[in-house]
Amino acid sequence: MDRIPGFRDFYPEPLPTTDVWSADLRRLIFERWADTARRYGFREYDGPPLEPLELYTTKSGAEIVSQLYNFTDKGGREVAMRPEMTPTLARMASAQERQYKKPIKWYAIPQLFRYERQQKGRLREHFQFNADVVGESDRAADAELIALLIDSLRALGLAASDFVVRLSSRNAWQDFFSRHCSEGSKACEFYQVIDKLEREPFEVSAAKLEALGFAINDVQAFITAGQPTDELRLILDNLAARGLGAFVKVDYGVIRGLDYYTGPVFEAFDLKGEFRAIAGGGRYDNLIKVMSGGRVDLPALGFGMGDVVLAELLKARGLTPDVKPRLAAFVLIEDEALRADSLALIQRLRDAGSSVDYSFVPARSDKQFKRALELGARATVRLERSPGGDLIAKVKDLATRAEHAVAPDDVVGAVASVENSRGSAQSDVRAEP
């Protein structure tokens, strides 16, 4: 029996086949995201993976339903597996906004679902790092959010030579639109054309723009000139003060497809242009008011960054982090008379925080040693009885193959010193700037 097409299985490393994903890499990416959010003072939240269908139709209209994993539950309720996190954020923040000091800085790492006709390799779910600021209209919040986005990617080893944040603004486009067209109701349609400009043939875009009363040459001249507005200048200066200026450029080719953006918008792309957007977001100052039925009116902004494009990019750049299995110690049990003592020793090591494995059943010495190597153990430990009847422990560093005899009471320290001599990849959740 197979999993549902478009969904992923996550296996432990080393991966058994190329069509499954790495649970170890997923954990590492999540840890880097969460750690970067922590460094920026963003607090974690989460909502249910199943929400009322109405939450999405309120925000995006009835046409969104065709893209959703929605169904009627046994109680007759219309529900949908969440396709994005912003409606949940808006619901949660507006429900409790009086209880939190503004600005609210929150993040989540939800799994999101979209129903699409199945195409080869096309996924129906992904995990997405979401970060939002609620209750701050100053452009300093936009800069903070973009800095968080940049540092989330830097924490995974990506540099200014790998990616850039293309910064734009709905306000700049609104000005352009108003200068050329007095029918405000056409603005959304116009933005949709701009959003597709890089993906559609020139003639198609030109015709669509002409139908709206625009010349594509004017549009392209505006994009090419790329003069930062005052609000974008504030964001650029703020990022430059942080030393992050090299990661961002003004680019009006970005506008974001969704209707609800109201100010600065941005997308992160790999510089070679091989992948879809790594992340995208912007300001949506009216959405919480709409979603709360007018009850709560708070400016807000946020971004989302998916795990799939990111993992592909890391792989293409040779930056996939080392997620090989690691074990602090493998305890060799070569004398069954010492199994109980070995179990006590294993317990002591684990209590002290070391990862330890061993053979459940009697096995040849060389087989146990081979297993230790397969599991990435940094050390082996085995108990022996001295001629005088005392227990002694032999601790072997598997990198240097040096072996030392220590008293059983000193094994915890001896294993820790082998482990620390090269650092522990799996417990390293600290960003590497």
Add this chain to the structure above:
Amino acid sequence: MDRIPGFRDFYPEPLPTTDVWSADLRRLIFERWADTARRYGFREYDGPPLEPLELYTTKSGAEIVSQLYNFTDKGGREVAMRPEMTPTLARMASAQERQYKKPIKWYAIPQLFRYERQQKGRLREHFQFNADVVGESDRAADAELIALLIDSLRALGLAASDFVVRLSSRNAWQDFFSRHCSEGSKACEFYQVIDKLEREPFEVSAAKLEALGFAINDVQAFITAGQPTDELRLILDNLAARGLGAFVKVDYGVIRGLDYYTGPVFEAFDLKGEFRAIAGGGRYDNLIKVMSGGRVDLPALGFGMGDVVLAELLKARGLTPDVKPRLAAFVLIEDEALRADSLALIQRLRDAGSSVDYSFVPARSDKQFKRALELGARATVRLERSPGGDLIAKVKDLATRAEHAVAPDDVVGAVASVENSRGSAQSDVRAEP
């Protein structure tokens, strides 16, 4: 608009209201579970939250469907939100078993879903720590798994005075059954009655047993005698060798409701008997064969531990871990001319791993300081210009209120030394035995 009844919202601490859950506590529990699994050499895996309905009916029969969040997707496929992890584990392990050396030791922390008619306070989802061993028939594996269960609870501060693992065996009950009844087909029905013995009125159980040809007095005498079988003795001795003997007792009152258990079974309960089972599991040596259509035949065993009962128990025992907000430093910006320099300083601190916040907009000095306290900052940092024009940084320890002036280059070290002077609760994912 509200969330769906029976689902939870997870908010950052301090919690705004009593009917939401703590995202910070959830993270801490997940970290302790994952860290304990790591210490035991268990590797992480995960599958989709949506699986083919058939995966559950194959294992549990068609009657399970009434308890599932199942639906027909837009492609006409019968699917269900996963109600338990074991079928996914069996699917994944059997699909790739040739690629992993046995025994396989795997864990996952899935969110699980059950459709139940909504009752007040009754949840339709929870998170569950799942750990399984595949490919080892020796009872040493049962002991290892129970030790992992015990240490998962110890990592959250629970002691032998708080909980006990009640250890039983389907084999012992099978022997009892065979001594009293020759109709093997009635065994499952008999096990169901035993499973409900503690929850149903005496007369009801007595009548059901009599209908099957058993006297309830015989059954109760067997439970009360509680003599460990040889296989249970092996497990008890193994746990005693680890120093974990006080956490486990033989108790034939436990049998586990599900049909598929084949050997030792166990459940962890709080000693005061106030809560439902904290965790439960056992050996299911035939399940992978059934689930793989006979293709793969591997012995296996596992347990599940939910987050809801566990959080309730920790709260009742005053053991809820400290999940107050924490921040390494709040940077006070009292002179707008120094905002750019302050942003550079903030970036430097965050790059070095510290969690830092500040005011996006100009604010009164006392208001900024109040915010630092609210956010649980350990230190404040503010830049000043010396009379000679040099930048100096004032680092204040908010516990002692001692303030030191340092050069901007030394701020990272100064903040780290304040932070380390009392340890960092949020970065401490190490178990505390």
